[in-house]
Amino acid sequence: MRDFHCQCGARVFFHNSRCLNCGLSLGFDPQRLQMRSLRVEGAWRVDDSDGKRFRYCRNQRDYGACNWLLPEGEHKPYCISCRLNRTVPDLSGAENIGRWIKLEEAKRHLLYSLLSLGLALTPANNRGVNLAFAFLEDARTNPDMAESFIATGHKSGLITINLAEADDLYRERVREELGEHYRTILGHFRHEIGHYYYEILVADSQWRESFETLFGDPQTDYGEALNRYYALSPSADWHKAYISNYAQAHPLEDWAETWAHYLHIVDTLETATTFGLISRDAEPGDMDAILSEWLELSVGLNALNRSMGLADAYPFVITPAVRDKLNLVHRVIRNLTS
Ligand SMILES: [Zn+2]
Ligand SMILES: [Zn+2]
Ligand SMILES: [Zn+2]
Known part of the structure; x- marks a missing residue:
């Protein structure tokens, strides 16, 4: 991951949505793979370095969950990362929102790396395999859920992550049980996306x-x-x-x-x-x-x-x-x- 700077010169980080030095809003522009410092102008956020206007992803407005930007002229409500979500968990409680935000941060980190490497998220020639994400709970962590066991995994482009993986205690316990040396949310995303690109880039290829x-x-x-x-x-x-x-x-x-x-x-x-x-x-x-x-x-x-x-x-x-x-x-x- 590169580091980023606000227009005031302060170092800022990939998930920041405000510069603590000068107070400007910050957003990530996934087209340019750069952070933008933004001034509020009515419903818009304006980057004075090039005069371009943006909106935040709707998940920023609703949950403070996503600092990615949509350029003027783009009418979809969600950014290119949140648009890939097929299912998000029940967000009526603060605990689930907190866990979900951790998953979204790791997902955006993953997508940053893929875009930096020149890998398309929605390739034109995708062999009918569409990338999507489902963040699900099961009865082990939420007794209201009918499913007793949701496994983290990949199937035909759909990457499922059990929301409980965002809980440090749960994840560490599973890591111990399975005798793993390393278990992180980002690691899950990096593993599962490997299955997706196998289908896109390897399965029927040279x-x-x-x-x-x-x-x-x-x-x-x-x-x-x-x-x-x-x-x-x-x-x-x-x-x-x-x-x-x-x-x-x-x-x-x-x-x-x-x-x-x-x-x-x-x-x-x-x-x-x-x-x-x-x-x-x-x-x-x-x-x-x-x-x-x-x-x-x-x-x-x-x-x-x-x-x-x-x-x-x-x-x-x-x-x-x-x-x-x-x-x-x-x-x-x-x-x-x-
Ligand atoms: Zn600043
Ligand atoms: Zn978003
Ligand atoms: Zn796997």
């Missing part, structure tokens, strides 16, 4: 053969594979071939986990560069150089966390086999055919 060579047969029976994964304890040396324990469950889960790590890596490198922690000299297309930078940064990041008494920020090892898989994700995203 990349399919390379996919099968590195990840395996995507048509491996899903139910059987997951049952086997949850029934057996993981092999001790899973980390030689997989970025995470869960990645060994199925070739498509391996892809989604690897895709998520690609986004962890490129986004964190961008943040580190922006804040002057590293000086990037890797070409954006050179995956070996990107991974060398990442190794150095992630080791430093873990050491910083330990100095603060925190767990490692990146508790993963990138082996040669994982490197090859990350390289395929990189080539697919950058459309590098050679």
Whole structure:
């Protein structure tokens, strides 16, 4: 994530909707991938740097939930992020609103990365797979719900996230139960979107053969594979071939986990560069150089966390086999055919 500045010069952040230094409104312009400092003019917000007029997304007005902007001439009520929502939870209580806002923030962070990488959210040639999000509750956290178990997952473009994932206690308990090294809301979004782009960019494309060579047969029976994964304890040396324990469950889960790590890596490198922690000299297309930078940064990041008494920020090892898989994700995203 880049950092952003208000027109007064103060550093501001991606989710800010007001500059604490000068009091101007702030909004994110997803067309330009930049924050705009905005003056109120009637129903409009005006950016004096270029005179352009905007409205906030309706979820800002109704819930203070979204700082993304719509340009003058765009008559839809919701921004390009909120427009992707198929279902939002019951927002009649403050607790649910708070949890939902956490999900929306992580979703916008994800979409920022996708747009920065040049990935279309609604590609013209989408093979009938439309991206959408459903944020749902189940009876485990809300006794009024009929569904007893809503799993976070992806199906034909629809990404479902259980609202309870926004609850730190719940998420940490599940992380412990599943023996995961890392479980975050942003990580969920990055994983699930990997399934979506598999369908858009890989399933029926020139990349399919390379996919099968590195990840395996995507048509491996899903139910059987997951049952086997949850029934057996993981092999001790899973980390030689997989970025995470869960990645060994199925070739498509391996892809989604690897895709998520690609986004962890490129986004964190961008943040580190922006804040002057590293000086990037890797070409954006050179995956070996990107991974060398990442190794150095992630080791430093873990050491910083330990100095603060925190767990490692990146508790993963990138082996040669994982490197090859990350390289395929990189080539697919950058459309590098050679
Ligand atoms: Zn300011
Ligand atoms: Zn919005
Ligand atoms: Zn998955």
